[in-house]
Amino acid sequence: MLVLPTVTAEELIYDILKAIPLFIYIVFLVRFVTKHLYNFMISKGLKHNVAVYFNRKIIHMMSGGIVALLVPLLFIEPFVPMFFAYLLAIAIYLPHRSRRITSWFQTEDNIYEVNFCVAWGTSIFVLWILTGDPWIAILPALAISFGDAVTGLVRNIVFGYRTKHWVGNIAMAIVMMPIGYVFSGLIGSLAMGIASIVERIEINPVDDNIFITLAVTAIIAINYLLTL
Incomplete structure (x- = not known):
């Protein structure tokens, strides 16, 4: 069953105030540090x-x-995290729209970083609403954040260019399956294992960020519904 958090206007405002420093941190990281x-x-x-x-x-x-x-x-509800993720997606998409990309992390041939923001916020919202458990809800976001990053770093170190070689998927599974187990037991570990395989799928403009979050969200959601 869907679990809609009951929040007051004051609590919602408080969550927004907590989200603003995180948003600024991300902007600073993206615009200056990187x-x-x-x-x-x-x-x-x-x-x-x-x-x-x-x-x-x-x-x-x-x-x-x-x-x-x-x-x-x-946060006490998933609406604010999702809203700010979408806001960030818009901010990152605009340079593509104006054809003035931030060249130190964006490329002209895809908008996968926009997909990342949308997938991150949507998956947290959906699983939080469905299960009522924010720790389970962040599993897909962790998969595309840490898991997908591990694949890219390992492949880049080994090959020196962007590739979908299996060495990255193995590294992702090694890192993420234990994390999945910690957060959600065997089903979490299974979800991360499947995500490590799904990561190889990419059909522009839909990329692995979308496929990974769909896979993990679906596995967690189906398991939750079957155990009701």
């Missing part, structure tokens, strides 16, 4: 596409991952 990291990597001889790819994965972990872990600790 820009300097990009310049540093280029100065060390890394190719543009490699530096961009590293930055995207750093953003995955340092924004999506860390903030996802803070969601159950800070």
Whole structure:
């Protein structure tokens, strides 16, 4: 059954006030920190596409991952996290729209970072509303934040370019299946294992961020409904 959190206007405002510093942190990370990291990597001889790819994965972990872990600790409902995720998606999409991308982490051939924000916020909202458990609700977000980042970092280190080689999927499974177990037992571990396989699927404009969150959300949701 759906669990709609009962919140007062005061509680909602309080959640918004807690979300604002996190939003500012993400903007600072994306606009300033990773820009300097990009310049540093280029100065060390890394190719543009490699530096961009590293930055995207750093953003995955340092924004999506860390903030996802803070969601159950800070928020009493899923509406505000989803709203700010969508707001961030719009902010990141606008440079694509104006054809003036932030070149240190965006590419002209896809808007996968926008997909990430939408998938992150939507999956947390859906599972929180369905299960009433914010810790279970963040599993898909953790999968695309830490799990997908691990695949990219490992592949980039091994091959030096963007690829969907299985070595990344194995690394993701090794990291994420124990995390899934901690948060949701065997079903969480299974969901992360499936997510590690699904990560290889990419059909532009739909990318692995979408497929991973769909897979994890579906597995958790089906298991929850079957155990009612």
